[in-house]
Amino acid sequence: MEVAGYDRARVLKAFDDAKTGVKGLVDAGVEKIPQIFVTPPDIVAQTSDTNREDFSIPVIDLEGSEKDSIVEKIRHASETWGFFQVVNHGIPVSVLDEMVCGVRRFFEQDTEVKKQFYTRDVTRKIVYNSNFDLYSSPVANWRDTFFCFMAPNPPKPEELPDACRDIQIEYSKLILSLGFRLFGLLSEALGLERSHLMDMDCAKGLTFVCHYYPACPEPELTLGASKHTDDGFLTVLLQDQIGGLQVFLENQWINVRPVPGALVVNIGDLLQLISNDKFRSVEHRVVANREGPRVSVACFFSTSLAPSTKLYGPIKELISEDNPPKYRETTVQEYVSYSYFKGLDGTSPLLHFRV
Numbered sequence: 001m002e003v004a005g006y007d008r009a010r011v012l013k014a015f016d017d018a019k020t021g022v023k024g025l026v027d028a029g030v031e032k033i034p035q036i037f038v039t040p041p042d043i044v045a046q047t048s049d050t051n052r053e054d055f056s057i058p059v060i061d062l063e064g065s066e067k068d069s070i071v072e073k074i075r076h077a078s079e080t081w082g083f084f085q086v087v088n089h090g091i092p093v094s095v096l097d098e099m100v101c102g103v104r105r106f107f108e109q110d111t112e113v114k115k116q117f118y119t120r121d122v123t124r125k126i127v128y129n130s131n132f133d134l135y136s137s138p139v140a141n142w143r144d145t146f147f148c149f150m151a152p153n154p155p156k157p158e159e160l161p162d163a164c165r166d167i168q169i170e171y172s173k174l175i176l177s178l179g180f181r182l183f184g185l186l187s188e189a190l191g192l193e194r195s196h197l198m199d200m201d202c203a204k205g206l207t208f209v210c211h212y213y214p215a216c217p218e219p220e221l222t223l224g225a226s227k228h229t230d231d232g233f234l235t236v237l238l239q240d241q242i243g244g245l246q247v248f249l250e251n252q253w254i255n256v257r258p259v260p261g262a263l264v265v266n267i268g269d270l271l272q273l274i275s276n277d278k279f280r281s282v283e284h285r286v287v288a289n290r291e292g293p294r295v296s297v298a299c300f301f302s303t304s305l306a307p308s309t310k311l312y313g314p315i316k317e318l319i320s321e322d323n324p325p326k327y328r329e330t331t332v333q334e335y336v337s338y339s340y341f342k343g344l345d346g347t348s349p350l351l352h353f354r355v
Helices: 008-018 021-027 067-080 093-108 111-115 165-189 269-274 332-342 349-353
Strands: 059-061 083-087 127-129 144-151 205-213 223-228 234-239 245-249 252-255 263-267 284-287 294-302
Touching: 021 144, 021 205, 059 067, 067 083, 067 165, 093 144, 093 165, 093 205, 093 234, 093 294, 144 165, 165 205, 165 234, 165 294, 205 223, 269 332, 269 349, 332 349
Parallel strands: 059 083
Antiparallel strands: 083 263, 127 144, 144 205, 205 294, 223 284, 234 263, 234 294, 245 252, 245 284
16 A cells, blocks of 8 residues: 555656666665555465475476377367476577576666667667556566567667677577477367468567566565466567466466476467467466576567458367357457556456457
């Protein structure tokens, strides 16, 4: 609860105008988090049941001996969890490590250099700020972020930050290749031709989002990321070994334990929509941590965000008399726009598109 006379708008503007983000607060030696980050205790306090052995996000070896077995494991994870981790995915550990280091370099470089990328203009090639929804969300999250679109029209190399330019280009190419592979496996898991999801342009667009979660002096009072679902088709996440990602299943928060060399994959809203609820887009969040800083790189697969009239609805091969369409058709732009403006309360925007 905000104290009497507290001018939230003024505090938000001062924080934003400083262009130093949450890291700037930590660098200044803050010992108590500002009121704009304080989250209702009933939201922060929910914890996972770490004693349940069956509550471990599946880890799938993409170089397993039986392809049919890999497809079946992906099908089960996508239907049950909405999340899974992949190992032997073809991206060298050295590349993963350097990508994490590159993100750290960006956020830990000289403040004046970093400030040149700070903006609220999402049409810019590179966008760095703290909390994309800073002025619309009821509470701010304890994190800073930079993002850009790496497909189908990536920035010119010279437009990317020096701190992570080379590794970002290399990693995005490898992630695109992995994404193509995953969409093939997901198509087969839906009982479709291997090229089906790719032919729908599900991997045409790639958004590259790098999060930096500074060590928090009062992690019990805030979150690194509030609960949400992802609005694209698929997300591939690289997280460091500190952890903090949780998914909401069976009415509780479950920790996604970091696995060395693994990548976390989760189903997005649009894939749940076109699969007619066969696959699940599940709420997830990131808890704040006294350890830190925590780093993650989320790669979101979608179509190109350029205006398009192409409609997406439940795939006709997945519809039957016993399983009628559960969603109306929508364009990706309509869905993302609605998600951006109407999903701020943490409720899945999918509900709006139900038939």
